[in-house]
Amino acid sequence: MSSRVSTVLTVAGVTALGGLVAYAVYFDYRRRTDGDFRKRLRKDKKKVKNATQSQAGEASASGVGPEELRAALDKVRDEELPPDPEAKEQYFMTHVGMGEQLCAQGPMFYLPAALSFYRALRVYPSPVELIMIYQKTVPEPVFKIIMELTQQDVSVPSSTEGSVQREASDEDETSPTRSGPPSEASSQEWDRLTDPGSQPMQRYYDVFPPKSMNVSVQPAPGDASKVRKILVAEKDFEPGDVIYKERPIVAVLDPDLQAQGTYCSHCFRYIQGDSAIRPESDRLGSVYCSEDCQAKAKIQSHNLLFGLDPVLPPELDHGQSQLSKPAREAAQSKFTDYIKKEGRSIPLLSARFVARQIAIETAKMLPIKTGPVVEELAEASIGGTDYSLYDHIERLRFVEGKASESETKLLCDVLGAALPGLEQSVTEERLATYQGKLAYNAIGVCYSGGRDDKPDSGKRPEEQERMRTPHGTSRQIGSGLYPVSAYITHSCAPSASPSFSSGTSELSLIASKPIKKGEEITMAYVDVSQHPDETPEQAKRRRRIELARGWRFKCECERCLSEATDGNESDLGVEKDESKVEDVVNRVEAGAETYLTDKPQ
Numbered sequence: 001m002s003s004r005v006s007t008v009l010t011v012a013g014v015t016a017l018g019g020l021v022a023y024a025v026y027f028d029y030r031r032r033t034d035g036d037f038r039k040r041l042r043k044d045k046k047k048v049k050n051a052t053q054s055q056a057g058e059a060s061a062s063g064v065g066p067e068e069l070r071a072a073l074d075k076v077r078d079e080e081l082p083p084d085p086e087a088k089e090q091y092f093m094t095h096v097g098m099g100e101q102l103c104a105q106g107p108m109f110y111l112p113a114a115l116s117f118y119r120a121l122r123v124y125p126s127p128v129e130l131i132m133i134y135q136k137t138v139p140e141p142v143f144k145i146i147m148e149l150t151q152q153d154v155s156v157p158s159s160t161e162g163s164v165q166r167e168a169s170d171e172d173e174t175s176p177t178r179s180g181p182p183s184e185a186s187s188q189e190w191d192r193l194t195d196p197g198s199q200p201m202q203r204y205y206d207v208f209p210p211k212s213m214n215v216s217v218q219p220a221p222g223d224a225s226k227v228r229k230i231l232v233a234e235k236d237f238e239p240g241d242v243i244y245k246e247r248p249i250v251a252v253l254d255p256d257l258q259a260q261g262t263y264c265s266h267c268f269r270y271i272q273g274d275s276a277i278r279p280e281s282d283r284l285g286s287v288y289c290s291e292d293c294q295a296k297a298k299i300q301s302h303n304l305l306f307g308l309d310p311v312l313p314p315e316l317d318h319g320q321s322q323l324s325k326p327a328r329e330a331a332q333s334k335f336t337d338y339i340k341k342e343g344r345s346i347p348l349l350s351a352r353f354v355a356r357q358i359a360i361e362t363a364k365m366l367p368i369k370t371g372p373v374v375e376e377l378a379e380a381s382i383g384g385t386d387y388s389l390y391d392h393i394e395r396l397r398f399v400e401g402k403a404s405e406s407e408t409k410l411l412c413d414v415l416g417a418a419l420p421g422l423e424q425s426v427t428e429e430r431l432a433t434y435q436g437k438l439a440y441n442a443i444g445v446c447y448s449g450g451r452d453d454k455p456d457s458g459k460r461p462e463e464q465e466r467m468r469t470p471h472g473t474s475r476q477i478g479s480g481l482y483p484v485s486a487y488i489t490h491s492c493a494p495s496a497s498p499s500f501s502s503g504t505s506e507l508s509l510i511a512s513k514p515i516k517k518g519e520e521i522t523m524a525y526v527d528v529s530q531h532p533d534e535t536p537e538q539a540k541r542r543r544r545i546e547l548a549r550g551w552r553f554k555c556e557c558e559r560c561l562s563e564a565t566d567g568n569e570s571d572l573g574v575e576k577d578e579s580k581v582e583d584v585v586n587r588v589e590a591g592a593e594t595y596l597t598d599k600p601q
């Protein structure tokens with residue numbers, strides 16, 4: 001085999017892996033796709049049609065025509081998925097067995113064989129692991145068809161829109177993102193799903209938040225839909241008690257501080273003197289307070305977004321990391337320029353969220369997991385390994401975010417250059433959802449009284465980024481998404497306060513009033529104090545306007561109701577709660593029956 005041919009084959013194999021990691025990330029997302037997303041898809045039909053047509057014009061690596069492949073994929077997507085773990089196991093076994101028999105019949109049967117393997121993949125909990133097994137065990141032409149089906153499934157929505165609905169309906173509260181079958185590598189997961197003596201899958205809110213955090217998430221009283229959620233104390237607390245401690249899923253320093261290099265980019269610790277660790281290759285100017293923080297940041301997102309080290313384990317890399325360096329440098333450099341020019345937190349926060357999801361999927365591929373990788377996988381399993389990072393944000397309320405086509409492309413280019421195929425894990429719509437969720441639920445990190453030197457953005461209040469913090473966004477040093485604290489509702493007379501007394505991004509929730517077991521825990525999303533230059537009336541107006549414009553609701557807490565208002569609040573900008581949760585969560589929580597019988601929109 002000439003070296004040119006072998007390089008092409010190697011890159012094709014790596015592309016397949018990148019596509020699969022993207023598929024694993026996308027798998028989480030698509031099955032939970034909300035009604036609005038489907039509506040946008042409909043509007044985008046033309047775009048989709050064009051994409052499909054342009055794909056149809058391309059030569060197929062498998063020898064099967066793109067139209068034939070597309071029709072076969074649509075057919076498989078239309079098929080009902082088995083409802084429970086036992087049925088999924090049976091389905092998986094049947095289709096793998098059928099695939100093997102069809103392969104043995106020769107090339108005429110390669111397409112039906114690939115479709116059988118693809119059906120098995122749809123119910124498998126660790127698609128990346130399974131595809132790696134396929135890569136080793138099924139004939140190459142069949143494997144190529146499986147990969148083409150996977151990549152089309154990731155990049156193009158079904159032409160029969162009902163299939164999105166049907167796949168979503170397979171999910172319910174008892175069925176987490178990973179809801180199916182096995183491999184050698186995940187036999188324990190399989191055993192747990194299928195062993196009649198093993199524990200049944202636990203519902204999300206039974207395992208999240210973990211019991212050790214002393215709180216639970218409950219439906220808000222008086223909310224008939226049970227969609228609004230509150231955080232409730234699971235024991236009594238006195239003022240000053242630490243209710244729980246929590247680390248962020250993702251966090252970023254404020255853009256001006258990130259550039260200064262005075263705070264650790266990973267844990268937000270202030271770095272004294274010149275003791276900072278400064279990675280040579282870092283275009284973003286990240287510094288770290290310790291080698292441990294540097295290693296964690298590298299694994300979670302830094303290497304993928306801003307580094308040049310291999311993304312895959314050495315045995316799968318096949319020299320790809322060397323080949324891809326120039327393209328990675330070019331794409332990262334453009335993306336970094338964009339982040340710096342924007343001077344906002346959300347683009348980097350969302351890029352880190354995407355990168356961390358990908359990093360978790362690639363970490364799972366490592367045959368031997370050691371040190372920081374083991375820690376990373378453990379840290380990401382809040383509420384157990386059944387639930388993914390996306391599970392922790394999908395239930396959160398949000399207002400629509402914005403992600404431009406050019407921003408999406410910059411991020412996709414960075415991902416695709418690192419591992420061809422990875423660019424498929426992000427679309428404009430998906431990035432917008434991530435950004436909306438992160439912007440709406442992130443909490444500002446502020447310790448030792450916070451800063452008073454934040455540059456004026458020069459933007460109108462409506463356009464300024466703001467995070468939830470009782471200190472006011474102007475005093476925060478950075479922001480993070482805290483999966484448990486995200487549920488805390490606002491009160492202008494709160495019962496608790498987020499504290500960062502360790503001088504890092506670790507949040508300690510401190511009781512500010514006596515709290516009894518079973519009572520709701522609240523925090524202030526904004527600075528609710530009365531400033532020296534304000535009358536009580538002016539202070540009230542300021543906080544209510546900030547709440548309405550930042551979090552789209554009109555506060556009716558006890559303090560707001562008890563303090564006098566002049567009656568004219570037409571400039572608040574909202575009349576009622578304008579936030580939303582994903583449609584799929586609404587349906588599940590309203591009852592599985594309605595969910596299953598509801599017609600596609």
Ligand SMILES: C[S@@+](CC[C@H](N)C(=O)[O-])C[C@H]1O[C@@H](n2cnc3c(N)ncnc32)[C@H](O)[C@@H]1O
Binds near residue numbers: 227396553555
């Ligand atoms: C960041 S989310 C908090 C998560 C929220 N507890 C939930 O149900 O998912 C902010 C949203 O919670 C709701 N919320 C928070 N505090 C509230 C309050 N004091 N009054 C009414 N709605 C509130 C509003 O819908 C607001 O848009």
